[in-house]
Amino acid sequence: MTDRPTPTASDSRIRWPGGEIFVRSWVPATVAADPVVLFHDSLGAVALWRDFPGRLAQATGRRVIAYDRPGFGQSSARADVLSHGFVAEEATDIVPLLCRDLGLTRFVACGHSVGGGMAVETAAHHPDRVSALITIAAQALVEEQTRAGIRLARQAFAQPAELDRLARYHGDKARWVVDAWTETWLSPDFADWSLDAALSRVACPTLVIHGEGDEYGSVAQPERIAAATGGQLVILPGLGHVPHREAPDLVLDTIARFLAARPVA
Known part of the structure; x- marks a missing residue:
């Protein structure tokens, strides 16, 4: 995609009232x-972005910052x-x-899954x-459709092997991570949650990427975001909930083209 040099990665930690937040940055030789x-997803962590942040920094010439939300990955437990x-509280x-x-x-706010919602709230x-x-x-x-997918995932994580797999990224916080996702989203109190109020306050250019076969949300989800923000809507045929892992080159190219049109604030 690009002949730019490989960005340099570095780690740091910042304080929050409950402990520390782990941060990793990828910095190109020349920052444009x-x-x-x-902003990562409900089971995510810096490590679960894999090579995407580094490749994004290389493709765009921008510093890329990923962090483990409190309770996730290498950040302090909660x-x-x-x-x-x-x-909204993340923002x-x-x-x-x-x-x-x-x-x-x-900065550019970019989020996957619930992290996308956090990015919206941040922009608002x-x-x-x-x-x-x-x-x-x-x-x-x-x-x-969202709740049905989460119910299936909750059943899967009842198996020790699945929880052990997640523990590779979250350690002994893995059980909390799963419950924070499934029990929150499946709670009757959360059924009326939406981004509508935040979307009405987004004023910046917006790119909305969604896999056509996303198991956690129909195309009504990105259509709602794009319509409210006047954003660019990109529906990717044949892809599911993690398009940046399923088709990384396509997603990186889509983002790079979008950001190339706005090199400065």
Whole structure:
């Protein structure tokens, strides 16, 4: 995709009231524009992005930052139950800490799955900082298709082997990670959750990527995000919930082209 040199990766930790947040950055030799902050999915972690952040930094010439949300990956453990507003709380409680400690004044918010919702909330709450928004397989509301997929996943994670696989990334936090996802999204109290209020406040250019066969959300999800933001909608045929892993070259090219049109804030 590009002949740019391989970006340099480095790790750091920042403080939050419950402990530490693990952060990894990929920095190109020459930084062309605003950095990209990645928000991971409900079972995600920095390590589960695999080589995508480094390749994204190389393809765009931008610094790329990924972090483990509190309770995930290499960040400090937590034992609380996620609130109904946990998606918005990532934008109001955690993003300011990232900005403060990482020196972020303007950045691109890019999120996968629920991380896409967090990216939307970040763009809505920090319009002076977010220069562009990218969602990948994001949910904008709770569909029965979403709940059905999560119920199947909850059954799968009842098997010790599946939980052990997740523990490779989250250690002894794996059980909390699974429950934070399944029990929150399947709670009757969460059934009316949506991004509608946040979407109405997004003012930056937006790219909405979604796999046509996404098992956790129909195409009504990205259509809702794109319609509310006036964003560019990209539906990828034959792909599911993790298009950046299923077809990384296609997703990287789509993002690189979108960002190339807006090199500065």
